[in-house]
Amino acid sequence: MSNKLKIGVFGYGVVGSGLAHVLKNSKGLDASIVKVCVRDGEKERELDSAVLTTKPDDILSDPEINVVAELIDDADAAYQIVKTALQNGKHVVSANKKMLAYHIEELIQLQWQHKVSFVYEASACGSIPIIRNLEEYYDNDLLQSVSGILNGSSNYILTKIFNDNLDYDVALKQAQDLGFAESDPTSDVDGFDTLYKLIILTVHGFGLFVHPDQVFNFGISNLSPKDIELASQKGYKIRLLGKVTKVNGNHVNLLVAPKFVKPEEHAFTVESHYNGVLIQGNFYDNQFMYGKGAGAHPTGSAVLSDITALAYDYKYEYKKLKYYGGLQYTNDMEVEVYLRYTNKDDLALFNFSDIKESLTGKDFNYVIGTLNLSDLIKIRQQIQGRDVFLAYLGDE
Numbered sequence: 368m369s370n371k372l373k374i375g376v377f378g379y380g381v382v383g384s385g386l387a388h389v390l391k392n393s394k395g396l397d398a399s400i401v402k403v404c405v406r407d408g409e410k411e412r413e414l415d416s417a418v419l420t421t422k423p424d425d426i427l428s429d430p431e432i433n434v435v436a437e438l439i440d441d442a443d444a445a446y447q448i449v450k451t452a453l454q455n456g457k458h459v460v461s462a463n464k465k466m467l468a469y470h471i472e473e474l475i476q477l478q479w480q481h482k483v484s485f486v487y488e489a490s491a492c493g494s495i496p497i498i499r500n501l502e503e504y505y506d507n508d509l510l511q512s513v514s515g516i517l518n519g520s521s522n523y524i525l526t527k528i529f530n531d532n533l534d535y536d537v538a539l540k541q542a543q544d545l546g547f548a549e550s551d552p553t554s555d556v557d558g559f560d561t562l563y564k565l566i567i568l569t570v571h572g573f574g575l576f577v578h579p580d581q582v583f584n585f586g587i588s589n590l591s592p593k594d595i596e597l598a599s600q601k602g603y604k605i606r607l608l609g610k611v612t613k614v615n616g617n618h619v620n621l622l623v624a625p626k627f628v629k630p631e632e633h634a635f636t637v638e639s640h641y642n643g644v645l646i647q648g649n650f651y652d653n654q655f656m657y658g659k660g661a662g663a664h665p666t667g668s669a670v671l672s673d674i675t676a677l678a679y680d681y682k683y684e685y686k687k688l689k690y691y692g693g694l695q696y697t698n699d700m701e702v703e704v705y706l707r708y709t710n711k712d713d714l715a716l717f718n719f720s721d722i723k724e725s726l727t728g729k730d731f732n733y734v735i736g737t738l739n740l741s742d743l744i745k746i747r748q749q750i751q752g753r754d755v756f757l758a759y760l761g762d763e
């Protein structure tokens with residue numbers, strides 16, 4: 368891009384203010400924030416009032432602004448902002464994984480149509496440059512799986528429960544107080560945040576668009592002390608993982624669920640609000656990326672890195688989409704799971720093909736066995752609200 372970067376920012380919360388701070392400390396980049404659009408014009412903020420607006424058009428229709436940084440916490444409004452910005456010929460940087468998970472296919476088409484860049488490294492794993500790595504380095508068909516801890520707040524909660532014996536509610540409150548949890552924590556603890564990120568990684572890693580409804584995702588909100596005790600007795604930790612795997616050569620599966628993590632697995636070492644992503648491929652074997660997945664400065668620096676990339680006309684090439692297409696989505700995959708349940712009726716919902724271990728007690732019932740993910744996804748509405756907890760035991 369030959370012109371100076373004139374940035375219009377939407378949102379001045381954790382990430383928006385983090386971006387402003389890291390930009391101030393990046394003297395080498397010829398870029399400045401010329402407008403910031405927020406929801407509430409009355410809120411106290413450390414911002415020059417001449418820069419502040421509550422009218423999206425002050426950014427979207429300003430010909431001087433060539434870059435829009437969309438950093439708001441409302442996915443529907445974000446979709447309208449990003450769409451209009453691309454249509455108006457502006458380059459767009461976004462951190463909004465939920466908006467991307469639902470609209471990425473359309474937005475990619477729009478950026479091509481309007482010959483602008485649309486980059487969103489901060490949307491998946493904060494400061495870990497996983498999207499650009501999948502784009503630039505793992506851009507062939509050797510990739511077999513991408514998995515890991517993609518959500519910092521659920522990992523913080525699980526670390527506090529396992530390491531410090533904190534109750535779930537206390538650990539969740541700490542995560543919120545420290546700003547690790549999103550404005551709505553259900554997205555973090557019920558696995559949706561992980562799912563949205565996994566969908567974005569699947570586009571760049573495997574060239575496949577997956578709708579969130581196609582994927583079985585289960586979170587940690589039903590975790591009980593009994594689950595923790597059993598996992599600990601076996602020498603495991605419980606962590607919330609997302610995994611995209613190539614199945615039988617031409618299919619891809621996505622799964623988001625807690626996992627019993629073994630000491631020799633990479634995820635075992637990922638503590639607190641950190642993220643860790645394992646990339647597994649033919650010939651190059653395992654590679655692991657680790658870093659801060661959330662927070663003002665880690666996320667703000669990922670947004671800045673995208674803005675810097677715009678200065679040299681960077682665009683995702685979507686090589687997997689263009690050259691290695693043809694993969695299809697499947698849930699037809701056997702998984703080994705731990706299921707804790709309270710009522711026998713709950714157990715009857717699960718179609719186990721094989722049971723390896725089970726216990727029926729006064730206040731603790733569980734089964735470890737194998738079932739097919741396609742059966743599990745059929746009962747996901749039915750198991751909502753029941754006192755059951757699921758974790759898988761397969762490879763990370």
Ligand SMILES: NC(=O)c1ccc[n+]([C@@H]2O[C@H](COP(=O)([O-])OP(=O)(O)OC[C@H]3O[C@@H](n4cnc5c(N)ncnc54)[C@H](OP(=O)(O)O)[C@@H]3O)[C@@H](O)[C@H]2O)c1
Binds near residue numbers: 377408463
């Ligand atoms: N927090 C993280 O560590 C993190 C990490 C990775 C990605 N993200 C993603 O980054 C985005 C922002 O997250 P955040 O944590 O910074 O959220 P946040 O702290 O809750 O801030 C949200 C900001 O968006 C503004 N806003 C909301 N709706 C708006 C609208 N329609 N028009 C203009 N401004 C609007 C709010 O304005 P007011 O200030 O007036 O309320 C606020 O400034 C989300 O998509 C999130 O998923 C966050």
